[in-house]
Amino acid sequence: MLRSMFSGVSGLRSHQTMMDVVGNNIANVNTTGYKSSSVVFADTLSQLTKAAGAPTNSSGGTNPSQVGLGVRVNAITQNMTQGSAQATGKSTDLMLQGEGMFAVQQGEGTFYSRNGSFTLDANGSIVTNDGGYVMGWKADAQGAINTNAQIGKLVIPSDAVMPAVATTSSTLKGNIDRTFKTPTAVPTADPTLPGTAPAGTTKVPGTVVTTAVNAYDAQGILTKYTVTFTNTVFHTPASGATPDKYQPSNDWKMVVTDANGTVVPSTTTAGSAGTATATDQALSFDPSGTSVDAAHKKVFVAAPGSPAGRELTIDLSALTAYVGSSGASNINPSTDGAPIGTLTSYAFGTDGVITGNYSNGYKQTLGQIAIASFNNVAGLRKEGNSLYSVSTNSGNPVYGIAGQAGRGGLLAGSLEMSNVDLSAEFTSLILAQRGFQANSKVITSSDEILQDLVNLKR
Numbered sequence: 212m213l214r215s216m217f218s219g220v221s222g223l224r225s226h227q228t229m230m231d232v233v234g235n236n237i238a239n240v241n242t243t244g245y246k247s248s249s250v251v252f253a254d255t256l257s258q259l260t261k262a263a264g265a266p267t268n269s270s271g272g273t274n275p276s277q278v279g280l281g282v283r284v285n286a287i288t289q290n291m292t293q294g295s296a297q298a299t300g301k302s303t304d305l306m307l308q309g310e311g312m313f314a315v316q317q318g319e320g321t322f323y324s325r326n327g328s329f330t331l332d333a334n335g336s337i338v339t340n341d342g343g344y345v346m347g348w349k350a351d352a353q354g355a356i357n358t359n360a361q362i363g364k365l366v367i368p369s370d371a372v373m374p375a376v377a378t379t380s381s382t383l384k385g386n387i388d389r390t391f392k393t394p395t396a397v398p399t400a401d402p403t404l405p406g407t408a409p410a411g412t413t414k415v416p417g418t419v420v421t422t423a424v425n426a427y428d429a430q431g432i433l434t435k436y437t438v439t440f441t442n443t444v445f446h447t448p449a450s451g452a453t454p455d456k457y458q459p460s461n462d463w464k465m466v467v468t469d470a471n472g473t474v475v476p477s478t479t480t481a482g483s484a485g486t487a488t489a490t491d492q493a494l495s496f497d498p499s500g501t502s503v504d505a506a507h508k509k510v511f512v513a514a515p516g517s518p519a520g521r522e523l524t525i526d527l528s529a530l531t532a533y534v535g536s537s538g539a540s541n542i543n544p545s546t547d548g549a550p551i552g553t554l555t556s557y558a559f560g561t562d563g564v565i566t567g568n569y570s571n572g573y574k575q576t577l578g579q580i581a582i583a584s585f586n587n588v589a590g591l592r593k594e595g596n597s598l599y600s601v602s603t604n605s606g607n608p609v610y611g612i613a614g615q616a617g618r619g620g621l622l623a624g625s626l627e628m629s630n631v632d633l634s635a636e637f638t639s640l641i642l643a644q645r646g647f648q649a650n651s652k653v654i655t656s657s658d659e660i661l662q663d664l665v666n667l668k669r
Contacts, residue, residue: 216657221281222650225252228284229643236631237640243297244325244597245629246289249639253285289589294325294630296622303329303337305559306627309619311582312591314346314362314610315339315598321346323583323608325627326597335368337580341596347563347580354576356564362581362610365565371554371577373569375431378514378548382526385542386533387420389442389459389500397446397455404443405493406462417444417459422542424467426515426523431550434515436475438525438544439466440494461500461532465492467512467525477512477525484511484522500532549573559623563613582618583608 229250239245261276296306305327307313312323322343329345332338337345344364350356352374398415408414424436441464447456467475476487495504507527514523530542552571559565563580585591586606591599601607614620 216654218279218281219650219653219657221255221283222653223647225250225282225284226643226647226650228287229639230647232287233636233639233643236636237633239629240631240633240636242597242629243328244294244627245631246291246294246325247629247631247636248287248289250284251286251288252282255280255283289591290630291588292630293619294627296625297628298625300624302558302623303331304624304626305329305580306622306625307582307613307619308622309617310588311584311613311618312588312599312608314581314583314608315343316346316364317341317343317598320600321608322594322598322600323591324597324599328626331367335366337365337367343598345580347578349578350576356576356579358579358581358610358612365578365580367554367557367565367567367577369554371567373549373552373554373567373571373573373575375427375429375551376547376549376571376573377429377521378426378523378546379521380524380526381424381426381544381546382529383422383424383438383542383544384529386500386531386540387418387440387442387463387542388540389418389461389463389532389534391417391442391444391457391459393455393457397448398444400446403491404441404462404464405495406443406445406460408445412445412447412458415444415446415457417442417457418540420540420542422544424523424525424544425546425548427548427550428515428521432515433550435470436512436523437468439468440464441466459534461496461498463494463496463532465494465507465510466490467510469515475512477510479506479510481509481511481524482522484513487511487513494527496532500534503527503530503532559621561614561620561622563621580613580621581610582613583610584616584618585609 232248232250236247257277257279259275259277263275264273266272307325312325313327315322315324328340329337346362347365348356348358348360348362400413401416402414404414406414420440422438424438426434426436443460443462445458445460449455467477469475474490476484477492478484478487492507492510494507510525510527512523512525514521549571552569552573554567555570556568557565557577563582565577565579567575567577585608587604590602590605592602594600611618
């Protein structure tokens, strides 16, 4: 009787532990990044009442007879499966879609978490809601990241400044239309225009197309260039009853001037713009106007600022000279380079890279969040506040990039919900309750039998 009573007591204790685990899961049903636990039972040692018998020539073998001594909690395991996504719209909220853990520094220790509810402190550090520092790799001044380096605190300083980027090239895309409207007065002849005038004609300026090119020096100082294209028109003077005739050509003069109207030297030889003396360039398009001559695919212009001799490349390879209403003049210049920029916003990529957007229109990498992986993630020890620490059976953390080597990718603006399945937990709750009741019935039944034995003396 005592043996069954003690078995019932062990059952009460084990099912009480199961109730504690299930209750904790239900309590954390809305805890960000929470991983549910479950109880695994195992029987305790059994008392041998009859040993097993080996078979003989005259009789078969017999199995041992054993009476169990109760139940115990064999393990409380963690379910590390993925939780559902909850959109928050907050840029610093991050969710891991797959394996891995965020690394968080608190005090002198490093902990790990699936809770990606982060924010910025007064110094621009990325921190948890409890003030733990989120760990990763910082970018250098050029925006490069060394993921083989030791991880450290990640900072997004609001006063971050990007140095000026000197302009080195500009591309002119679009069309310059040579369509010529007969003037009321004869234009002044211009012998500096390119092209060979047929006998009896003079060269006069035709269509003029201008566009602006902005160039920055190494200090971010802006110089505005004006690029002017003038078409060569061959003029045949009026003779008697024959009016003046004008014949647009495929030749254009290109002149670059600064903000003061001063002509800037240009050349078709790279590296010589700083010492060039030519003041204009003679362009020639093919008869269809599809492309400029090979020598003028790129024109090199003396660029502003230091060092002396720095040049600006103007790419004309995408420029056309189509004729007619469908080929109206329209040039769209694009240049590199930028003035000094201040940080205006930032964003997290799926690989954990933090990209800063600057007021000068440029972007630069600020850092990258490190993701820790473990050989046995379920072996981590819970430390409270949604944090885990390394145990002797979890293995050491291996830091890497989100989305690589089995690690999950990051989703910004979302958080991972708990993976608690309420339907399963309520079922476990019923099982724990019924198990507890059944074991309590064993104890009361054993007590009644013992009472009957006591009453036999009377």
